[in-house]
Amino acid sequence: MTFHPRHILLPALIALGLATPAAATDTVKLRYLASQGGLAAHELAAELGYFEGTGITLENVGYAQGGPASLIALASGDVEIGSAATSAVLNSIIGGNDFVAAYPSNGINDEVQSTFYVLEDSPIKGIKDIAGKSIAVNTLGAHLDYTIREALHSVDLPTDAANQIVVPGPQLEQVLRSKQVDIAAFGYWQTTFEGAALKNGGLRAIFDDTDVLGDIAGGFVVLRRDFIRQHPEVSKIFVEQSARALDYAREHPEETKKILAKALSERGENADIAQYFRGYGVRAGGLPVERDIQFWIDVLVREGKLKQGQLAAKDILFTADAKPASN
Structure with missing residues (x-):
């Protein structure tokens, strides 16, 4: 994983595991915007070496103030990986962006919440x-x-x-x-x-x-549907290894804090705050359930931003060969 300490000049606002990973048939660099004070699961996967030999490399090209900015960069082609709250992802899809919810970036439960x-x-x-x-x-x-x-x-x-x-x-x-x-x-x-x-x-x-x-995925890491079609094996490996990293963080919390501290230090951030990291709050296996998406679809229908039946969770969630966890 490489890090370039600069900010992307974003365009004007638009509507908003495997033990041994397989190798992709193509070599792809996935760019993303980082979040201050944190480490996304795909970043953790890279730190753990999960993408080595897969043909996938990650490149941190700056910071996003929040999820909507990350989605703007994704829609404009400035990055290949976006990350945002589920509601923001859905609003962006409603606005015309063909995004796929790849894996839950975080969840909320008794241990991790806002x-x-x-x-x-x-x-x-x-x-x-x-x-x-x-x-x-x-x-x-x-x-x-x-x-x-x-x-x-x-x-x-x-x-x-x-x-x-x-x-x-x-x-x-x-x-x-x-x-x-x-x-x-x-x-x-x-x-x-x-x-x-x-x-x-x-x-x-x-x-x-x-x-x-209640207990629900708080947000998703997002890929463009056209990217998934162009790079199906890369997308599958990316999701599998990121989900694997989510499990690692749950099973090895102290080791994860050390990795986070190292990453924050390398980015010029305050490494001391890594001791307060409480985990990602996602289910075992890092898989979503339909309620993670459907809850917010129902809210947007209630607010009049969506028509009943206009969006379905199954059409937004990334599945590849693996299916979402059952409700």
Whole structure:
């Protein structure tokens, strides 16, 4: 895996395992945008050597502020790998992009979740209190955005009743402690930043996304359908070895933290936060179930962004020879 510390100049916004891997018939370089403070499963797979001898190489070409930016780069051809919250992926598909959900990037469960924090002395106690309040999120139109909407909907409040403010992950703690926002949302992929903030004390959780969504995949790594058609074996190996890395992280958490620390250091980031990594939160085998997609399809139908039956989870999930895990 190579890393070039530069940002892609993105175009204007558009609508949004195997023990021994087989070798692909072609040699392909897969470019992607990294996420600050974290390591995607395909990056972990590369660090573990899972792509060696397969004909697949990865190239980190910069950072994405959030999932929608990653999808923009994917749609424009600046990268071959995208990654975003499920809701953002679906919105991008609705907007005309022919994307396939390759594998769950993360999941939310009792061990890994997105948590909404306030200062200890805040009068905000629960979901009903967030109406009219400012909430720091990493980006709009993605997981935290839609979690907030669903949380408000669950208590019969307008889904736009809270004021969401975009704040990069490394600054979440700072803007909350300086009272620039009322609430800071640490996404399931930002447990490293969350752990560092909690170590400093004085914060209180008011709810998390599992309270609203239950156990579910939080987002997906995404490939273009035309890429899969052009490189079916590469795509299959990429998904299999990334899923293998997800299992490795669950089975070897301490070793994974060391790998994350090394990767963060090489990228010029704070390696100390790797100690707070809590895992990816995905099911054994790294496979999705249809509910991971269907839940958000139903939300978008309810919001009038989709017609009933317009999209089906089975048409979006990558399967190759392997089928999604059963419900």
